[in-house]
Amino acid sequence: MTPPLLALDGVSKSFGAVAALREVRLELTVGEIHGLVGENGAGKSTLVKVLAGAHPPDEGTLTLDGEPLVLNGPADARGAGIAVIYQEPTLFPDLSVAENIFVGRQPLRGLRRVDRPAMRSRATALFARLGVHLDPDRPARGLSIADQQLVEIAKALSFDARILVMDEPTAALSGVEVERLFAVTRSVRDSGAAVLFISHRFDEIFALCQRITVLRDGRWVSTDPVAALTVDQLVRRMVGREVSSLYPKQDAAVREPRLEVRGLTRAGVFTDVTFTVHSGEIVALAGLVGAGRSEVVRAVFGVDRYDRGEVVVAGARLPRNSTAEAIRAGLALVPEDRRQQGLVMELSVERNATLPRRWSLSRFGFLTGASERRSARTWAERLRVRTARLSDPVWMLSGGNQQKVVLAKWLSTEPRVLIVDEPTRGIDVGTKAEVHRLLSQLAADGVAVLMISSELPEVLGMADRVLVMHEGRLVADIPRDRAGEESVMLAATGQGGPR
Amino acid sequence: MTTLDTVAARPTRQSRGTRLVNRVFLVRELGILIGLALLVTGTAVANPRFLTAQSVKDLLLGSTILAILAVGQAVVVITRNVDLSVGSVLGLSAFAAGTLFLRWPDLPIPVAFGAGVALGTVCGAVNGALIAAARVPALVVTLGTLYVFRGIDYVWASGRRVNAADMPGGFLRLGTATVWGVPVLTLFAVVVLLVAGYALRSYRSGRDLYAIGSDPAAARLSGIRVGRRVFAAFVVSGALAGLAGVLYAARFGTLDANAGVGAELNVVAAVVVGGVAIFGGSGSVYGAALGAVLLTTIGSALPVLGINPFWQRAAVGVLILAAIGLDRALAVRVGRSLRQRSAHG
Numbered sequence: 145m146t147p148p149l150l151a152l153d154g155v156s157k158s159f160g161a162v163a164a165l166r167e168v169r170l171e172l173t174v175g176e177i178h179g180l181v182g183e184n185g186a187g188k189s190t191l192v193k194v195l196a197g198a199h200p201p202d203e204g205t206l207t208l209d210g211e212p213l214v215l216n217g218p219a220d221a222r223g224a225g226i227a228v229i230y231q232e233p234t235l236f237p238d239l240s241v242a243e244n245i246f247v248g249r250q251p252l253r254g255l256r257r258v259d260r261p262a263m264r265s266r267a268t269a270l271f272a273r274l275g276v277h278l279d280p281d282r283p284a285r286g287l288s289i290a291d292q293q294l295v296e297i298a299k300a301l302s303f304d305a306r307i308l309v310m311d312e313p314t315a316a317l318s319g320v321e322v323e324r325l326f327a328v329t330r331s332v333r334d335s336g337a338a339v340l341f342i343s344h345r346f347d348e349i350f351a352l353c354q355r356i357t358v359l360r361d362g363r364w365v366s367t368d369p370v371a372a373l374t375v376d377q378l379v380r381r382m383v384g385r386e387v388s389s390l391y392p393k394q395d396a397a398v399r400e401p402r403l404e405v406r407g408l409t410r411a412g413v414f415t416d417v418t419f420t421v422h423s424g425e426i427v428a429l430a431g432l433v434g435a436g437r438s439e440v441v442r443a444v445f446g447v448d449r450y451d452r453g454e455v456v457v458a459g460a461r462l463p464r465n466s467t468a469e470a471i472r473a474g475l476a477l478v479p480e481d482r483r484q485q486g487l488v489m490e491l492s493v494e495r496n497a498t499l500p501r502r503w504s505l506s507r508f509g510f511l512t513g514a515s516e517r518r519s520a521r522t523w524a525e526r527l528r529v530r531t532a533r534l535s536d537p538v539w540m541l542s543g544g545n546q547q548k549v550v551l552a553k554w555l556s557t558e559p560r561v562l563i564v565d566e567p568t569r570g571i572d573v574g575t576k577a578e579v580h581r582l583l584s585q586l587a588a589d590g591v592a593v594l595m596i597s598s599e600l601p602e603v604l605g606m607a608d609r610v611l612v613m614h615e616g617r618l619v620a621d622i623p624r625d626r627a628g629e630e631s632v633m634l635a636a637t638g639q640g641g642p643r
Numbered sequence: 644m645t646t647l648d649t650v651a652a653r654p655t656r657q658s659r660g661t662r663l664v665n666r667v668f669l670v671r672e673l674g675i676l677i678g679l680a681l682l683v684t685g686t687a688v689a690n691p692r693f694l695t696a697q698s699v700k701d702l703l704l705g706s707t708i709l710a711i712l713a714v715g716q717a718v719v720v721i722t723r724n725v726d727l728s729v730g731s732v733l734g735l736s737a738f739a740a741g742t743l744f745l746r747w748p749d750l751p752i753p754v755a756f757g758a759g760v761a762l763g764t765v766c767g768a769v770n771g772a773l774i775a776a777a778r779v780p781a782l783v784v785t786l787g788t789l790y791v792f793r794g795i796d797y798v799w800a801s802g803r804r805v806n807a808a809d810m811p812g813g814f815l816r817l818g819t820a821t822v823w824g825v826p827v828l829t830l831f832a833v834v835v836l837l838v839a840g841y842a843l844r845s846y847r848s849g850r851d852l853y854a855i856g857s858d859p860a861a862a863r864l865s866g867i868r869v870g871r872r873v874f875a876a877f878v879v880s881g882a883l884a885g886l887a888g889v890l891y892a893a894r895f896g897t898l899d900a901n902a903g904v905g906a907e908l909n910v911v912a913a914v915v916v917g918g919v920a921i922f923g924g925s926g927s928v929y930g931a932a933l934g935a936v937l938l939t940t941i942g943s944a945l946p947v948l949g950i951n952p953f954w955q956r957a958a959v960g961v962l963i964l965a966a967i968g969l970d971r972a973l974a975v976r977v978g979r980s981l982r983q984r985s986a987h988g
Binding site: 196198217218219222234235236237238239243247248250252256257258 | 844845846847850851853854856857858860861862863864865866867920924925
């Protein structure tokens with residue numbers, strides 16, 4: 145085996161009393177894509193931050209090409225040729241795509257002025273090399289997440305990064321976008337770079353990587369060639385126990401219709417969407433990213449306007465555009481972007497968990513801390529939220545635990561219709577199984593569940609019925625026994641599924 | 644790595660994205676220009692005396708100090724900060740210039756300018772250091788220094804005032820002199836504006852300011868020294884407020900500790916009306932300067948039109964709301980069209 149390009153040895157990092165990394169080792173070699181897996185809270189993100197220079201390690205050594213490497217800031221990491229592509233890229237929305245690539249390193253002409261034509265042509269050249277078409281002059285605002293990642297990759301190439309760290313880059317991408325990202329990643333690897341690829345999706349890890357390193361509870365568990373591993377082994381190493389079943393949907397008696405959506409239309413966004421969700425049923429809303437799924441449920445919940453159609457909950461028509469009425473009617477929406485739409489990051493866990501019920505918990509208009517805490521504790525325990533104190537601000541929690549707080553927040557309202565948008569996006573297998581078990585339990589208790597998911601195994605495993613959207617229209621309604629990867633994908637790509 | 648010379652050599656055409664962005668930029672600054680033109684024409688039609696050489700000169704003089712402050716403020720606002728202390732810095736610098744001439748009547752004029760700018764620079768450095776080092780929001784820090792600087796001014800003046808008679812004639816003539824009909828003071832503002840505009844557009848440090856305002860966290864991750872740049876922005880704003888103070892002394896001659904009280908709100912208004920996003924990242928110093936001219940013109944047009952000057956404040960308020968509304972509408976439209984293009988692209 146060739147000597148490693150980058151090696152970490154005995155790297156430890158603590159935040160206060162919490163040890164995030166304990167004597168972790170990792171070796172990246174030239175021309176490999178190295179998978180890094182682990183549950184949320186296993187230390188993956190901390191490892192990424194160490195490599196990005198954002199968190200200097202407390203102990204341990206980094207070596208690059210056999211030379212010791214010290215990273216005290218993002219600039220050091222960049223100087224060492226390490227580039228990090230985050231799950232949600234951090235671009236400057238107001239600057240042009242080309243400026244985003246070259247920010248702080250713009251090509252210069254006389255008198256140290258920024259050379260815009262050179263910047264533009266170099267950006268165009270980078271995109272050509274990646275085989276993608278992006279306009280270097282447009283502002284980054286409004287780019288899809290997939291395109292934003294491509295800009296980040298172009299940025300990495302622009303300073304000849306030899307080590308590319310990709311932190312869950314596919315979490316928000318559709319199938320086509322994932323394929324394009326893979327092609328780009330492979331071409332980066334083939335040009336002599338090492339790639340560290342982090343993902344929760346095993347099919348991607350196995351399709352893309354040559355070696356896989358597993359972290360658990362901040363410790364290194366194993367590093368093996370892909371050929372020597374199976375998914376079962378990997379999962380066992382990640383959780384350190386057997387995961388009983390990922391998709392434990394129990395058959396529940398399907399009863400009366402709970403949520404009826406009829407002819408819902410919003411010009412240019414979705415058209416004539418009609419479906420029913422019965423109590424005791426989990427209905428999945430599948431489709432490619434951008435098909436209008438989130439927009440439909442936002443309209444149903446009263447966040448967005450709709451032009452025509454009606455929403456009926458348990459026989460009563462909901463007034464449009466009123467979230468308060470929707471909550472009163474027993475609807476709950478767990479949004480896709482928990483950071484921006486689901487949680488107030490600065491508030492404590494208990495405050496967040498009780499936010500929608502602040503009126504029912506208050507006495508004479510005042511919230512009493514005791515009732516808030518009591519209720520929050522009940523739900524935190526039911527969902528197994530891992531936090532030191534319920535008074536900790538939510539941003540201190542890991543992604544999976546944040547998701548549990550969002551769920552706790554809405555479940556505590558005892559909804560009759562629960563709408564979840566990408567409930568397991570970016571969370572680890574252990575938490576995922578818990579979320580699935582919970583949804584299944586809720587359905588068994590008679591709640592009508594509408595679940596948006598881009599993960600086909602989840603859709604097929606959990607749903608009693610699969611609704612498929614394509615370009616703003618509902619194109620298929622497939623019962624559980626006839627739903628398969630093929631039928632759903634065909635409908636989602638507009639190839640006409642069974643209606 | 645692969646070679647790409649052939650691709651790199653390919654000339655890039657002006658794409659739809661650029662045109663769109665340029666158009667928005669144009670719409671924003673053109674909008675103010677058109678508003679200004681309408682106001683001036685309307686007022687001139689109603690009362691032709693509004694456009695005499697003298698009143699145009701007064702208008703330019705009146706805009707000058709506000710425009711210089713607005714340029715400094717725009718530099719700060721672009722980084723998603725705000726400098727509320729500019730009025731107090733102006734007052735301090737004006738009084739310092741007056742006092743210097745009182746003590747040494749033969750002082751060369753450039754020394755007075757140097758002293759005013761240096762004093763402003765120190766004030767800006769105090770603001771910048773507090774914000775960058777203590778990581779306290781600029782709004783709070785500069786609200787504090789607004790009172791501190793003004794307090795120093797009051798203690799220093801202790802009720803005294805500097806009269807025009809105490810200042811050298813050469814200095815006061817500077818306040819009224821013209822070159823080809825354009826007041827000399829206005830030329831200062833034009834130079835400041837062009838230098839600042841060019842630096843913001845064509846230098847890395849200027850582009851960094853936009854990046855910081857657009858997303859401070861991402862700027863830090865990109866290796867931009869955010870603290871240092873924000874510090875520099877406050878120093879620039881302070882220095883320009885210092886310069887404005889000396890110009891104020893030259894223009895008005897009579898000074899007490901109240902020079903420039905409340906100016907900060909006019910400055911922020913000019914910047915916002917001029918299309919600099921209050922959350923940073925976009926806008927230009929040209930827009931801010933145009934905003935200053937527009938606000939000043941409204942101030943002098945209303946009395947000419949026979950409208951109760953009390954309405955002036957309300958008019959400024961409506962203008963701010965309209966500017967923000969316009970920005971919002973433009974942002975929504977641009978966002979939508981960009982999204983559609985990425986969906987189809």
